[in-house]
Amino acid sequence: MSKQTADEQNSLSILDDLIAIARRKGAEAADAVRIQGTSVNVSVRQGETEEIERSEAHDLGLRVLIGKQQAFVSSNDTKPELLEELVDRALAMARNIPEDEFCGLANPDLLAKDTLALDLYDETTLTPDDLVAIAKEAEDAALGVEGVTNSEGGGASTGSASIALATSGGFRGAYSSSSFSVSASVIAGEGQGMERDYDYDSRHYYTDMRSPSEIGKIAGERAVKLLNPRKMPSGQFPVVYSNRVSGSILGHFSGAISGASVARGTSFLKDQMGGQIFSEHINVIDDPHRSRGPASKPFDGEGVANRRLDLIQEGMLQCWILNSASAKQLGLETNGRATRGTASPPGSGTTNLYMEAGASSLEEIISDIKSGLYVTSLIGFGVNGITGDYSRGASGFWIEDGKIAFPVSELTIAGNLKDMFLNLTPADDLEFRQGTNAPSLRIDGMMVAGT
Structure with a gap:
């Protein structure tokens, strides 16, 4: 169980007061959230602080x-007299x-009893000079690579956030997290033959x-590596998404x-519960309790106890992503995936x-591809959520x-997500860098449109 900090206790005290005022003035139920955060970001270019x-x-x-x-109001001021005004405004709105x-607070039986310690906060302090x-x-390391001719900059940041939630249904919880990030983006080549790329990292713990x-x-x-890209003819080819961009498919x-x-x-999977969405060797998991996980949280946005969900088991769809309202609409029970x-x-x-x-x-899953595309960058957002039709700009390597032979650019890849999911093969290079992660993915039978 996580021990609350003084700031978290103060936030919960403010929320308790706010809910008490709301109940006293006529609200049948209420919940309140306080989100606090600080961040310091620096950027440099050509060795100078920008x-x-x-x-x-x-x-x-x-x-x-x-x-x-129900009605919602927000403020960034916690003075007692302003809390009274906030409640009055919310109640006036609710009555009209x-x-x-389907609205309402979460079922009290489903609320989290303890705030789990997920190791999300690092006390390391970095000054602006450190970040620079x-x-x-x-x-400097990027500019030192032979062939790099210019810089779009280096960046570094540090920050912290605290989230507190309380409800009239009996939930009180708070947790804090820290963040650190570093990035670099540079240009290679000259004139009309320039190419850019980047790398970054972001973690809860600096170490x-x-x-x-x-x-x-x-x-x-x-x-x-992107210099001198070629244009390719159109056709149907296997497409391999690098693990830099494969998370978009899971998204x-x-x-x-x-x-x-x-x-x-409005979902192309709306009638597929229990159906075969992926091939039988595919498992997809959502785990809010990963220690130091990029998107870990000890409870959901309604105070409901969350847990690991096996969304896909051996290719079969097991459950929806539900909060209390959507669960009621579908005649189900929330599975602790409310955001707030x-x-x-x-x-x-x-x-x-x-x-x-x-x-x-990765080498093994491409070893039998005579001609195909290895995608390292995606452009645009051409996905129809109702039909599953998919079309996006792409670049990478042929x-x-x-x-992997040579760089290519100005391509469009297209298919239908239902078919893409069923024809997908994952590599063994899964890395946890963001809230949504997948290994490199091979998808056979996609249309690639070039020149």
């Missing part, structure tokens, strides 16, 4: 319910809003980060199993979403005779 920016956020949100009417048959030095180290020099070196090497899947989309009938801001109803979303790694290396 920007040092510090930001702070202190946001407070209140939801009140009167019968089947149409009823929503880190950003310069990353940029978990890759070194700035490694990040810069990789950014430079990536840019150089389309998670959007399609959102409870709200399914309830509205300060000025809108709870949404739903994944936490640490990932596809399990396959058994073969595969010839089982080897």
